[in-house]
Every structure is written in C-alpha cells, then in structure tokens.
Amino acid sequence: MGKLGGFAALLDGRMLELEGCFLWPSATALSGAARRAGIALSDLILDTRSTTEPAGPAAAVSAQSAARLRPGGLPLAA
Template identity: 65%
Template structure:
C-alpha cells in the first residue's frame, strides 16, 4: 500500500499549522488551519495521510528584519516601532 506523506507548516503570522501535499494546502475535516501540530497530525492520520516528522516554520529566525527593495540595491528601514510593513 502506498502512503502519501504531507509536510506540516507552522504558519507564523497566522498562528496555526497547515499541511502541504504536492505543493498545495490540504483541507482536512473542513479545515486548513489547525491550532497545534499534534491536532493536525491526528487529522492527517485519520485521513490516511502520513505526516512528515519535520515542521516547516515560516517565522523569521532573526525576528523583525527590514524588507529588501524590489531592485535589491537598498534595504528598506523598518517603520517606527520596528515592525515590518506586512505586520
């Protein structure tokens, strides 16, 4: 029997976990976002999908970092308060 394996992704700005299968978000039990990796893993197993043991974390490892300009020649300074424009 061939088992499908999906990746678990921690959606940093959304504060939840999602599953990727074949490059697309996987809807399980009518949900795309789960409160914990454990809850998502349980739902994946119930659906017959093997969860990956590695969790991809989309949060920046350095915290708040200024975004690069479109042409890449100069960095954009953070706004007052240190939050990036997308926050």
C-alpha cells in the first residue's frame, strides 16, 4: 500500500470507513472511532504517514489468529 498520510484499518481486505473517514491522524483517534462503531481492532494498525527512514520488518500474522472472533462477537479489523 502506498503512503496515504495517516492511519487506516482494513476489514475483509478493504479500507474501513468510520464516521465518514478512511484516514485518521493518530492510532488513538482511529481506535476511538472503531470503539464507537462497536469494532474491536487488532494491534495491527497501518501507519501510512510518510517517513524518511526505511520501514522495519512486518509482524507475522497467521490466518488462524486473524480469523478468531473477539470477545462479544465483535468484528476484527486489522
């Protein structure tokens, strides 16, 4: 994914729109919007801000853990 200039979340392979926004200025703002929408976020939030330093290694995610339902049956956005 290219640099978009903010934080974003994916749900079912698509960018998640919350409160009319796809990009958020901070992970905290994105988490708050997801919580208000009743969506439990994983800890894998995309940071699409520009950076001058090379990106670090990506975290490994297994399909099995990504597919698990969260407590309360809330959808998982990653």
